[in-house]
Amino acid sequence: MKLNRKDILKALETISVAGDGQNMVESGVVQNVMTFGDEVVVDLVMSTPALHIKKRAEVDVMKAIHEKVYEKAKVKVNIKVNAPEKKKPEIKGKPIPGITNIIAVASGKGGVGKSTVTANMAVTLSKMGFKVGILDADIYGPSAPIMFDVEAERPLSVNVDGKSKMKPVENYGVKILSIGFFTKPNQAVVWRGPMAAKALNQMIFDAAWGELDFLLVDLPPGTGDIHLSIMQSLPITGAVVVSTPQNVALADARKGVAMFQQESINVPVLGIVENMAYFTPEELPENKYYIFGEKGAKNLADDLQVPFLGEVPLVQSLRESGDIGRPAALQTATPLEASFEELTKNMVQETVNRNKSLPPTEAIKITTMAGCSAVKKK
Numbered sequence: 001m002k003l004n005r006k007d008i009l010k011a012l013e014t015i016s017v018a019g020d021g022q023n024m025v026e027s028g029v030v031q032n033v034m035t036f037g038d039e040v041v042v043d044l045v046m047s048t049p050a051l052h053i054k055k056r057a058e059v060d061v062m063k064a065i066h067e068k069v070y071e072k073a074k075v076k077v078n079i080k081v082n083a084p085e086k087k088k089p090e091i092k093g094k095p096i097p098g099i100t101n102i103i104a105v106a107s108g109k110g111g112v113g114k115s116t117v118t119a120n121m122a123v124t125l126s127k128m129g130f131k132v133g134i135l136d137a138d139i140y141g142p143s144a145p146i147m148f149d150v151e152a153e154r155p156l157s158v159n160v161d162g163k164s165k166m167k168p169v170e171n172y173g174v175k176i177l178s179i180g181f182f183t184k185p186n187q188a189v190v191w192r193g194p195m196a197a198k199a200l201n202q203m204i205f206d207a208a209w210g211e212l213d214f215l216l217v218d219l220p221p222g223t224g225d226i227h228l229s230i231m232q233s234l235p236i237t238g239a240v241v242v243s244t245p246q247n248v249a250l251a252d253a254r255k256g257v258a259m260f261q262q263e264s265i266n267v268p269v270l271g272i273v274e275n276m277a278y279f280t281p282e283e284l285p286e287n288k289y290y291i292f293g294e295k296g297a298k299n300l301a302d303d304l305q306v307p308f309l310g311e312v313p314l315v316q317s318l319r320e321s322g323d324i325g326r327p328a329a330l331q332t333a334t335p336l337e338a339s340f341e342e343l344t345k346n347m348v349q350e351t352v353n354r355n356k357s358l359p360p361t362e363a364i365k366i367t368t369m370a371g372c373s374a375v376k377k378k
């Protein structure tokens, strides 16, 4: 028997598409029908890769042709899956007028020197002529007020366009707002995510930051819900991850990078900084002792295919300068100044590359807590 294409299409019109109210031909699922004698080939395009739905469609097509056209027809059904494009993250956070780049500084593990790197990178950016701010969001141990010697200061209230705003405290050319300004010294800050997020939101949106080329956000260590809160409310340009070369820190740094890279967050990682890369006695700067291991963070960056921004040695004066509130990067013509200059230059370069190649990051509305655990392990 010679089959007719029109009869086949008519038979296929009796198959409805679930949830669509249309039949298979009307809805465009049937893309093509070819007949050769008693053979018929039906090409379908479906939006779901679910096996049981594809199987069901195949059975329906065969049944309709056998029952309505010719029961001995040799039917072949080809199914192509055309999955709809993945939904883009919903935009939630408002851009902050006047702030060009927001850089999150993170670490997986605590105490690896994230705040030290943030403070010195900020000072170096300022020395390079950029307008810089630090948002110290480390709710567990805000250290920017000590590192900038502004512990006793409090942000003043100023009037901007009829609204009362917080004026960041300023020192060494860096504008600073810290959660530490709002808690008493020695007060244990055990804030729940939403409380911390509210306080941070105020420091971001109710603050008179003015024009800034870079706002560095010193995140708390780890990959918890405060990170998600911040990424929900801020359009972060990119992230810098700080690690020491030892394995325990590297494992957590890997999680930190994975957090930014996971699909629902998708913040570009500008690079990894290796802090405490080696110990060097001030009087013998040529002597390097790799007490936490050699090039661990550099190798991690290579492994994860993210840029390596640079290394900072373990030096006693760097700790001292943090404690007395005068960042070491303010020094001139020292190896420490050179280290911070090198990594800051690389960070700026990566920001420029990122801004050339990608659209602005949308602040992300995270609708599940999947982000807390969905850290991909490589």
Ligand SMILES: Nc1ncnc2c1ncn2[C@@H]1O[C@H](COP(=O)(O)OP(=O)(O)OP(=O)(O)O)[C@@H](O)[C@H]1O
Residues within 6 Å of the ligand: 107, 109, 110, 111, 112, 113, 114, 115, 116, 117, 138, 141, 143, 220, 221, 275, 276, 312, 313, 314, 315, 316, 318, 319, 320, 322, 323
């Ligand atoms: N390269 C370094 N050389 C010497 N001391 C350092 C160096 N980096 C950091 N430190 C010191 O180590 C201590 C911890 O550093 P820092 O507070 O910057 O770490 P952190 O990762 O921000 O910690 P937290 O987990 O509290 O956020 C500080 O006393 C700091 O001065």
